Amino acid sequence: MHTADHNNSQADSVNRRTFLSNGGISLASVALSQLLCRDLYGREPNALGLPSGLANPGALPHFTAKVKRVIFLYMAGGPSHLETFDFKPELNRLDGQPMPASYTAGQPIAQLQGKELRVQGHLTKFSQHGENGLWISDFLPEHRKIIDKVCVLKSMVTEQINHDPAHTFMNTGTAISGRPSMGSWITYGLGSECDDLPGFVVMTSIGGRNPQPIATRQWSAGCLPSRFQGVEFNAAGEPVHYVKNPAGVSSLMRAQVVDTIRKLDQHRNQLVEDPEIATRVAAYEMAFKMQTSVPQLMDLSDEPDHVLKMYGATPGDGSFAANCLLARRLAERGVRFIQLYHRGWDHHGDLVKHMHTCCGLTDRPTAALLQDLEQRGMLHETLVIWGGEFGRTPMFQGKGGPGRDHHIKGFSMWLAGGGIQPGISYGATDELGYNAVENPIPIRNLHATILHLLGIDHHKLAIKFQGLNLRLTGVEHAEPIRPILS
Numbered sequence: 001m002h003t004a005d006h007n008n009s010q011a012d013s014v015n016r017r018t019f020l021s022n023g024g025i026s027l028a029s030v031a032l033s034q035l036l037c038r039d040l041y042g043r044e045p046n047a048l049g050l051p052s053g054l055a056n057p058g059a060l061p062h063f064t065a066k067v068k069r070v071i072f073l074y075m076a077g078g079p080s081h082l083e084t085f086d087f088k089p090e091l092n093r094l095d096g097q098p099m100p101a102s103y104t105a106g107q108p109i110a111q112l113q114g115k116e117l118r119v120q121g122h123l124t125k126f127s128q129h130g131e132n133g134l135w136i137s138d139f140l141p142e143h144r145k146i147i148d149k150v151c152v153l154k155s156m157v158t159e160q161i162n163h164d165p166a167h168t169f170m171n172t173g174t175a176i177s178g179r180p181s182m183g184s185w186i187t188y189g190l191g192s193e194c195d196d197l198p199g200f201v202v203m204t205s206i207g208g209r210n211p212q213p214i215a216t217r218q219w220s221a222g223c224l225p226s227r228f229q230g231v232e233f234n235a236a237g238e239p240v241h242y243v244k245n246p247a248g249v250s251s252l253m254r255a256q257v258v259d260t261i262r263k264l265d266q267h268r269n270q271l272v273e274d275p276e277i278a279t280r281v282a283a284y285e286m287a288f289k290m291q292t293s294v295p296q297l298m299d300l301s302d303e304p305d306h307v308l309k310m311y312g313a314t315p316g317d318g319s320f321a322a323n324c325l326l327a328r329r330l331a332e333r334g335v336r337f338i339q340l341y342h343r344g345w346d347h348h349g350d351l352v353k354h355m356h357t358c359c360g361l362t363d364r365p366t367a368a369l370l371q372d373l374e375q376r377g378m379l380h381e382t383l384v385i386w387g388g389e390f391g392r393t394p395m396f397q398g399k400g401g402p403g404r405d406h407h408i409k410g411f412s413m414w415l416a417g418g419g420i421q422p423g424i425s426y427g428a429t430d431e432l433g434y435n436a437v438e439n440p441i442p443i444r445n446l447h448a449t450i451l452h453l454l455g456i457d458h459h460k461l462a463i464k465f466q467g468l469n470l471r472l473t474g475v476e477h478a479e480p481i482r483p484i485l486s
Helices: 016-037 089-093 141-145 163-172 182-190 251-272 275-298 305-311 320-332 351-375 443-453
Strands: 069-076 126-129 134-137 150-157 200-209 337-345 382-387 411-417 424-426 436-438 462-465 468-471
Touching (some): 069 182, 069 320, 141 351, 150 443, 182 337, 200 320, 251 275, 275 320, 305 320, 305 351, 320 337, 337 351, 351 382
Parallel strands (some): 069 337, 069 382, 150 424
Antiparallel strands (some): 150 411, 462 468
16 A cells, blocks of 8 residues: 555545536546557456555466357256256166165255155156257257257266355355355456446346245455456346436436546545455446446347247346347357356256246247357357256155255256367266266366366466465366366
8 A cells, every 4th residue: 555645635626617528528538548458358457456466367368268258047946957968767767766875875965854765767758869869858848959069067066055055156166155256257357348338247037946036145256356246137127227317417417427436536546545446436437338338238129030039038028038138149249257047946846847937938048049149150259058056866855746855966067169069968977866976077177167268277366365365266176177178
């Protein structure tokens, strides 16, 4: 922190008449200077006013990136791998019989702990599709069209068996609340290619059983400067609160206010060197830009009818389909990390009914998003991720219609896009779908893979925090999933 003379402790006065005449020009010059100082990866060199040593991601990117952006289709609640991609004939053969104790003894079980455990066979049929004959359940008919574009990971494992800590672990690499989310790490390291929208955008939709809330800490910047936190766009109604000008306030007036605040904050920051001051300046300026960019983004009137039909999207209805279409539009505009949560996959009972609901809402737009990105020449530079926080048990649960409990020892996700081998599966669970027995994939390895595809060495993207070199992948061993990389 710099020490200033007492004579410099008072803010310079701003002549009102001069400010009113030059405010708009001054703000425009700031925006232009921001654009000029960005490099090819959208970074703003030393533009944050951060103390030296706080931001030290290294010379990013560390190597040639395969993708520019990430779209994470997050199926919140834990979709069943045994009703999506992991076909197990033995599960059907043992349907209704006691679950062998050798699988479950000493293992963490959520709501079935201490209860009689019986095998639950598949609750739908599976068939093989694509050049390599990958298994897909009948709940996901539209996935058959895109299976040659995706890599199915069948051996995911996680450490947290209940929803909120499992979400936190998937998003931040730890169950400890308050750590930076992966979207925040990525925008901190690489910045954004978009100057008038946030680099990290989140949208949510609902449909299915027990759509539990998603805490905003899942897209928090944690100990990083708060300008890197995700910005939630509302799925229906006004997309971002308080972006519109209040009654009687013109855009020129708003520009003048923002410019004055920027000058005062910059003066203050010369004394205290506080990164949150730079964050506030950036927030004011971004909000001003979003007054134009957000309405243009959300206005789907320029989308052809055949595109709306392909997604099954009705503009403004808050659906996953509409969010997928908006995700493509965000990607086109250079947003770095886009995360779509669909809440409703917690199927402890009546799994068939609720899988029909969830898959009915997400299957078609998911396939459309991949097809649309490919048609526009964007899939090769985008990483698309599909999956939830954990899977479901091979054991029966539920009153009335059968369901499945939370499961962390083996579940499925998929990746598609640049740098990923398409049309393959990787890893395997045992014959009942309980344990990942072939190439288990910890969540931190997934994180390392995401960063690797963006050109980031996960060991080097770190900050000093409370005496630790804090990283998304933590202090434990983690490596990219190299066999799936092209």
